[in-house]
Amino acid sequence: KAGVTQTPRYLIKTRGQQVTLSCSPISGHRSVSWYQQTPGQGLQFLFEYFSETQRNKGNFPGRFSGRQFSNSRSEMNVSTLELGDSALYLCASSSGDVNTEAFFGQGTRLTVV
Amino acid sequence: SQKIEQNSEALNIQEGKTATLTCNYTNYSPAYLQWYRQDPGRGPVFLLLIRENEKEKRKERLKVTFDTTLKQSLFHITASQPADSATYLCALLREAGTALIFGKGTTLSVSS
Numbered sequence: 001k002a003g004v005t006q007t008p009r010y011l012i013k014t015r016g017q018q019v020t021l022s023c024s025p026i027s028g029h030r031s032v033s034w035y036q037q038t039p040g041q042g043l044q045f046l047f048e049y050f051s052e053t054q055r056n057k058g059n060f061p062g063r064f065s066g067r068q069f070s071n072s073r074s075e076m077n078v079s080t081l082e083l084g085d086s087a088l089y090l091c092a093s094s095s096g097d098v099n100t101e102a103f104f105g106q107g108t109r110l111t112v113v
Numbered sequence: 114s115q116k117i118e119q120n121s122e123a124l125n126i127q128e129g130k131t132a133t134l135t136c137n138y139t140n141y142s143p144a145y146l147q148w149y150r151q152d153p154g155r156g157p158v159f160l161l162l163i164r165e166n167e168k169e170k171r172k173e174r175l176k177v178t179f180d181t182t183l184k185q186s187l188f189h190i191t192a193s194q195p196a197d198s199a200t201y202l203c204a205l206l207r208e209a210g211t212a213l214i215f216g217k218g219t220t221l222s223v224s225s
Binding site: 004031033035041042043045047048055056088090092098099101102103104105106107109 | 144145147154155156157158159162164202204206207212213214215216217218
């Protein structure tokens, strides 16, 4: 079974630009969650999508948005990039049931210059 | 708000010893708790899940305990090896949905 795939793996963007990251979950998984990881803050929850609906949202500004398609693939978008958005962005897929583990992708390393 | 704290940012031990990592949480009564391992530059990998009605769970050299009175979980690695060096994260379910909130992790270094 293929794992969670995130693309691209690395990205360098300029302040003010926008970026779109992609996540393909494990086949059959309907839940996709996004996290931002920085050395100082650790893994911080951005949002969760389940069957194309945002089910849960963390405390991030509206510049961070996401969506999920009918095939469960998900994208997250960050507009008007700031230097502080530089981070490892991780997506995790799960079946969507309680009591199940999350499977993470390798992440997208975003650097804003 | 829900809070998870992993007491130590870093833990250094010698090969063969038992590593014990601590996870405390507040403002929450989770039905279960999970532990993950993360290597540098990679996504976390699931290790163990323990439910509130389970006091202890084992998997090979790993053992997790869950004390809902103390609001604490302990994660033990027995007979530690240099290959166990990594960051270990504990995670709890958010109040709605299946998304997890994570502690900041404890970085374990096992020296030979």
